[in-house]
Amino acid sequence: MTKPMGSHRTANGGRIDRSRPLSFMFDGVTYGGFAGDTLASALLANGVHLVGRSFKYHRPRGVLTAGADEPNALVQLERGARTEPNLRATQVELYQGLVATSVNAWPSLTHDLGAVNQLLSRFFVAGFYYKTFMRPKVLWDRVYEPFLRRMAGLGRAPELPDPDIYDKMHVHCDVLVVGAGPAGLAAALAAGRTGARVILMDEQAEAGGSLLSSAESLDGKPAPDWVADALAELASLPAVRVLQRTSVFGYYDQNFLCAVERRTDHLGPGARPGLSRQRLWHVRAARVVLATGAHERPLVFADNDRPGVMQASAVATYVRRFGVRLGSRAVIFTTNDSAYDAVDALLAAGIGIAAVVDSRPDPGPRAEAARAAGVVVHAGCVVAATHGTRRITGVEVRGCEGGVLAPAGLRLSCDLLAISGGWSPAVHLFSQSQGRVRWDEAKLCFVPGEAAQAQTSAGACNGTFGLGAVLAEGLAAGASAAHLAGFGDGAVPATPAVAEVAAAPGDALWLVPGLKPLGRAGKHFVDFQNDVTAFDIRLAAREGFESVEHVKRYTTNGMATDQGKTSNVNGLAILADTLGRAIPEVGTTTFRAPYTPVTFGVMAGRDLGEMLDPVRTTPIHAWHVARGALFEDVGQWKRPWYFPLAGEDMHAAVRREAKAVRDGLGVLDASTLGKIEIRGRDAGVFLDRIYTNLFSKLGIGRCRYGLMCKEDGMVFDDGVTARLGPDHYYMTTTTGGAARVLDWLEDYLQTEWPDLEVYCTSVTEQWSTIAVSGPRARDLLADLAPGMAVDPESFPFLSMREGMVAGLAARVFRISFTGELSYEINVPSHLGLAMWQAVMAAGARHGITPYGTETMHLLRAEKGFIIIGQETDGTVTPLDLGMDWIVSKQKDFVGKRSLTRSDTARADRKRLVGLLPEDEGEVLPEGAQLVEMAGGTPPVPMLGHVTSSYWSPNLGRSFALALIKGGPERLGQIVFAPLAGGRTVKARIVEPVFLDREGSRQNG
C-alpha cells in the first residue's frame, strides 16, 4: 500500500529539504517524507496522527511532542538483528527506506484487541496488578504473567547478535556545554572565545533548539540565520568541538558526564560499514554549563489523549520547522503565554483557528494581539471534554472559576488541539549531579537550586524564559565557566538585540474539571506512557500512599521509558492538591540516568567476545595448541586441561596421563603460577608474619611450602617459597591468586609495617615453569643437566639449584605437587618454549607424557594436597584442613589470634577428610551435600560437602575429599550423599591421603 507523499505540507518554508524526497514504511504502509524530517513529522505530514496504542487501555494515541519527552509515539524501528524497540518517533531522523511499526498494538494499530481494556477500565485503577493478580498463586505462572507479558510489551528486543560496532571516547575539557539552543550556543560562544577547550553537545540533528522553530530575530537576523552564524564562529575556534546527535544522558561525580553520539543512525542501518554506529563519550569537564531547555507540560483534562492533541510548542515546531499542516481547524488550550507562539505559527501557515481557550480570566497582551489578528479567545475558559476516537473531532468549552465549571458552554469542532500547561525546566542532569531543585511559585516550576558540582544552569533549564534573558544568561554562564576554568577575564559579551515581548503570568491549573466527577467519565491522563490518570493518583492518596515515591511506584506515574518528562510535575501537583499540601512539601522524585534510553551496544563498545577480557597464555601455549590440548580458563589464563590422543575423551586422556606420571614421567606447563620476588633487609621477618610457618630460618637454596591466612584465620593462599639469598626470597602463589596476594603483601608493607624494608615485585610473566614429575624425573634431569649434581644427597627434596639445563641458565626447584619425584625447571620466559622442547626431546626415551590441569588435580588429590578455592572457600582454617603441622606456635602471624576464637576453635567445625564411595565406580559430584543417614525427614542435618572428587587409575577406584563436621573423629563412619534425582550414594570416611602416605615417592 502506498500513500501520496506528504499531502499535509505547508506550501513552503521549514528546514526540510524539499529537493530530497524519501520514502519510508510505517505499519506496512509506504509514505513519503523529506530529508530533515523526523519520523513523527513525516507521519504528520501524511496526515497520520494515530501512531500508537496506550500501554494499559490500548487507547489510540497520537504524537504529543516534538522531542525527547514524547510519551506516545513509540516505534519499533527496523527488523531482524538491527531492530530496536521503543524509539521516540519524534527523535528518529527519517532516511530512505526506514521501516517502523507501532508498539503496543496487537494485532494491528487500527484494530487493537486490547482496546477492550477500555471497557474494563473501571477495574484498571492504581495498584490494579497488585490487587488482582496476587491470588491464587498458581495462576501467576501459568495464566497471569504470560497474558500480561503479551499485552504489555512496549516493543521487542532484537533476538540476533548486533551486527553494528560501537566505540568509546574519553575526553577532558575546560567547559562542557550541554544543549545547543539559544542558551547553549551563547554559552559556547562566550567560553570558546576565551580559548578554553569547549565541547558543545546537542541531542538534535542540528543545533539551534527552539531557535529553529522561532519567528523571532536576533540582531535583526532571523533566528535560524543567527544560529548558522554562531555555528560558523564556533567552527572557527580551534579549541571548540561541537557534537550534534549527542545526548548527554548521565551526570556523575566530579563533573564526569556520559553522552551517546548517534553517528550513523540517521543514515539507515548498515549504511557505513566499518564506522561505529554509536559512540559513548566519557567527559571530565572542569566546568559544566547545562542548557538543556524545558519541557512543555500537557494539561490534565478529560480525554486529553486523543490523537490530534499536541503540545502547543510542538505545534509551532511541526508547522515552522517541518512545514507540516497539522490540521485544518485548531483549538488552542492554554494557561500561559507560550501557546500564542503556536497561534502565530498557525496563522502564518494559514491553518484555521477555531478559538483559543485561555484559562486566565485576563490573559494579557498576547491574547489581545491574537484577538487583533482575528482569533477568538475564550478567556477564563477550559476544555472540559474532547470528542473523537482515532482523531479529535471537537471539544467542549466551559467557563471555569475556582475549579467549578460553568453549567453551559459551547462545542467547537476541530481536528487539532494545541495544549500548554506551562513549562518544566529539564533539570534532569542538574538533579543527577546531586543538585537540589526548588519550587518557584511565580514561574510554577521546579528550578535548579544551588549547584552541587562545578556547574551552572542557563536558560530555560534554569527557569529563565524569554529569548533576551536566555541569551544573556547563556553568555554569562559561558564567560564565567571559562574564567573559572582559567580562561578569559569573565567579561560577558553583549547580548544580541531581540524584540521584547510583553508577558503575563501563567495560571496554576493542574487538574481541569470534567463534565462528570473524576473517574466517572472520561480519563484525565497524567502519564500518557503508563496510562496513569488523575483519578489513579487521587485513589493512591486515599489508600494511604502519601509519599511521592510511594505514589510513583503504586500508580507507576513517571516510571515509563520517558521517566515522566511530561507527567511528573502534573502528578505531583495533583497529589499535593489531594493531600491539601503545597507542592514543595510533597517533594519530587529522583531523576536518574539515563536521560533517554541508551543501547546496550554502546555501553559494551568494543568490549565484546575476545575483547571482553584479556587472555593470558604462556610462552609454551602454541605447542599445547599444536598438540591438540583442550584448555581450561584459570582467571585470565588459558591452561592446558588435558592432551587427548586420537579417539580419547577426557576420562581416557586423564587416566593415561595420570598413569604416566605415577609410573614413568609426565610434564606440566606450570608457568601460570604466581611468582613474586621478595627482597630487602626484612624479607624474612615479613614472611614470618605473612605465612603461618617460619621462613626467616629457611636455609639459602631451600624451599618451603607455606599457608597464608587473612586476619580472620581463614586460609587465603598457599605455595612454595624459596630462599635465593640472605635478603632474597622467591614466592610462588596460586595461578588465580597471584594478583591479590601481591596487593595484599603491599597493603601490609605500606600500611601496617612501613618500618620493614621489603620490596615485592611480580615476576609471574618473567619466568616459565616446567614441572617434570614421575619416577624417571631424575634420569631426565641428569640427561638435561650434566653439570648438576642430581643425586638425592646433593639435591634433596625441598631445595633449589641454579645451573645449566639443556644449555640454558635455569633455576631448578625440587618440589612436588603430584607426590612424585618432581623438579620444576624455571627459565626466563623467552626461553620457555625452547626448554619445553628440550625436555620433550630428552624425555622421549622415558616416554614423557604432557599432562594438563585435570590430571594435576587428580594426582594432588590422591595425595590429599589442597587446592585454594576447592578445599577452601574463605571459611576454612589451616586447622580445618588438618594442617596443624604448618602452624607455628612460636611466632605471631596474620590470622593467628583468630585460630583460638571460640568459633574457629569449635570441635564440630567442618574439617577435611577423604571419602571412599562404596561403589568404586561412583564418582560423587563435587559440591554434593553429605548427611548422616539415608532417608530421614527434612530438614536433615547437613554434615558437610564434597570438595574434590575423581576416579583414579592409580587407586583403581573413585575417591573424594570432603569437609565434614568433626571429620577426623568420624574416620570409618558411613555418610550419604543424596543426589538430584533421588539417588543416594554411600561413602566411608577415611584419611585424606590415598597414596604413599609416608611420602617416599617425592622424597626419594
Place this chain on the structure above:
Amino acid sequence: MLLISCPHCGPCDETEFHCGGEAHVARPHDPAALDDAAWGAFIFMRNNPKGQFNERWVHAAGCRRWFNMVRDTVTHRILAVYPMGSRPPAGLGHLGAAVVEDAQ
C-alpha cells in the same frame, strides 16, 4: 565516577583505584593480649557513617601506593587526601581522638 587525586600521580579516574575500607584501624600490636571480643571488634566491626568517612585507597592501576582519603558518603565529595600514617586534616573525617592516635 570519582576523580581521585592520588598524592603521587595527581587526579585519575576512580577505575584506577581500589577502596580498602575504613582508615585508621590499626592492627593491634599484641593480638594475643586481646580477648575474643576485642579481637573480633578489630576484625569485623567497621564504621559506616552517613557523611564524612576516612577511607583507605590504593592506586592499584597506577603507582600502587596506599593513601588515606576523607570522602563524604552522601555527596561523594572528596574532602582530603593524605598519606598513610598521618592524621587527617584538622576537623575532617568521622574519627574520634582515640582512634586517630592509632594512626601514628
